[in-house]
Amino acid sequence: MVLAQSSNLxxxxxxxxxxxxxxxxQLAPWFQQRGQGKxxxxxxxxxxxxxxxxxxxxxxxxxxxxxxxxxxxxxLWTSSTARHTRAEDGTEKLLLTLADGGQIECVxxxxxxxxxxxxxTQVGCGMGCVFCASGLEGLQRxxxxxxxxxxxxxxxxxxxxxxRLSHIVVMGMGEPLANLDALLPALEEATRxxxxxISSRRITISTVGLTKAMRRLADTTPRYRxxxxxxxxxxxxxxxxxxxxxxxxxxxxxxxxxYYFDRSGRQLTFEYVLLAGVNDSPAHAxxxxxxxxxxxxxxxxxxxxxxxxxPYATPSATAQxxxxxxxxxxGLNVHFRHRKGDAIDAACGQLxxxxxxxxxx
Ligand code: SAH
Numbered sequence: 001m002v003l004a005q006s007s008n009l010x011x012x013x014x015x016x017x018x019x020x021x022x023x024x025x026q027l028a029p030w031f032q033q034r035g036q037g038k039x040x041x042x043x044x045x046x047x048x049x050x051x052x053x054x055x056x057x058x059x060x061x062x063x064x065x066x067x068x069x070x071x072x073x074x075x076l077w078t079s080s081t082a083r084h085t086r087a088e089d090g091t092e093k094l095l096l097t098l099a100d101g102g103q104i105e106c107v108x109x110x111x112x113x114x115x116x117x118x119x120x121t122q123v124g125c126g127m128g129c130v131f132c133a134s135g136l137e138g139l140q141r142x143x144x145x146x147x148x149x150x151x152x153x154x155x156x157x158x159x160x161x162x163x164r165l166s167h168i169v170v171m172g173m174g175e176p177l178a179n180l181d182a183l184l185p186a187l188e189e190a191t192r193x194x195x196x197x198i199s200s201r202r203i204t205i206s207t208v209g210l211t212k213a214m215r216r217l218a219d220t221t222p223r224y225r226x227x228x229x230x231x232x233x234x235x236x237x238x239x240x241x242x243x244x245x246x247x248x249x250x251x252x253x254x255x256x257x258x259y260y261f262d263r264s265g266r267q268l269t270f271e272y273v274l275l276a277g278v279n280d281s282p283a284h285a286x287x288x289x290x291x292x293x294x295x296x297x298x299x300x301x302x303x304x305x306x307x308x309x310x311p312y313a314t315p316s317a318t319a320q321x322x323x324x325x326x327x328x329x330x331g332l333n334v335h336f337r338h339r340k341g342d343a344i345d346a347a348c349g350q351l352x353x354x355x356x357x358x359x360x361x
Pocket of ligand 1: 127129131132133170171172173174175176206207208209227228229271272273302303304305306307
């Protein structure tokens with residue numbers, strides 16, 4: 001790695017950089033060295049974000065020689081598509097294999113005019129939530145900015161010419177707040193006018209509730225919507241379901257969520273995965289209502305999406321309805337997440353899990 005970067009020692013041996021890791025700060029000096037104006041950076045950006053180009057060769061308003069040089073010095077894609085699935089409801093899912101062999105998933109969801117993408121921030125996950133497929137083998141590594149942005153651009157390329165990306169949810173594999181350094185520059189590109197141009201209000205970051213990172217986000221970039229994965233109305237149950245919670249008492253977590261709300265003015269979302277016989281009784285719902293009373297928040301109830309090999313079950317429709325009614329009767333703003341893309345294992349980590357279990361047989 002070090003040798004490859006020392007190109008003066010080995011003339012002709014150039015390291016190929018991932019353009020998406022830092023587009024402007026890599027391209028501006030590169031064009032300058034070649035006597036090219038700054039506007040060239042804008043040309044490349046336009047091809048990438050608006051033109052949905054997948055190769056430098058397509059960037060036809062740049063001279064051919066420059067395109068060839070760009071292709072020699074930079075790579076656009078560091079991943080390859082291991083599997084591309086499409087469900088009847090229009091949901092598409094990509095399983096990507098990274099340069100080091102790690103695998104991640106990302107999803108495109110179509111809902112009327114909405115085009116939402118769900119992206120990953122880590123290979124695996126270190127949070128260990130007991131019902132989740134992503135963390136079964138722990139954390140392998142953080143994704144780079146380029147690897148995060150690459151998911152956005154690859155999913156955008158799946159859209160038809162009339163379709164536009166409208167929302168981003170950072171709810172794929174991994175804990176986004178454990179990788180803020182890489183995530184924030186990628187989201188910056190998504191929101192810039194000369195990037196994808198998505199309003200930050202349409203970007204949601206979901207966290208298990210890492211309080212220090214929540215504070216950092218609130219103090220530096222309180223532009224995005226925040227979703228906090230609660231899954232339980234009290235500390236002892238939460239610690240069983242979300243092991244990371246043993247270090248984060250609910251009182252601290254809610255105080256930090258309130259702080260984010262104060263700084264951002266954005267309505268908070270609390271996520272609650274319903275697991276039959278674990279956290280889905282009317283008593284749990286009442287306790288949850290007490291916990292969240294008085295907050296400007298939405299409660300996103302997610303009926304458990306079964307993961308092969310895990311001992312949990314999805315509550316019956318009756319139990320789900322009763323849970324919802326208890327919350328609504330207390331005046332809470334409840335939303336049930338639609339199950340989209342079940343047939344293609346669209347819940348986090350599930351396609352990767354399937355791929356690993358079938359290929360290891
Ligand atoms: N680490 C982040 C992002 C995780 S994925 C977080 O914890 O919020 C986004 C949401 O999907 C989380 O609320 C997560 O708990 C939930 N989820 C994970 N696996 C699930 C499953 N099998 N069924 C239903 N929801 C699941």
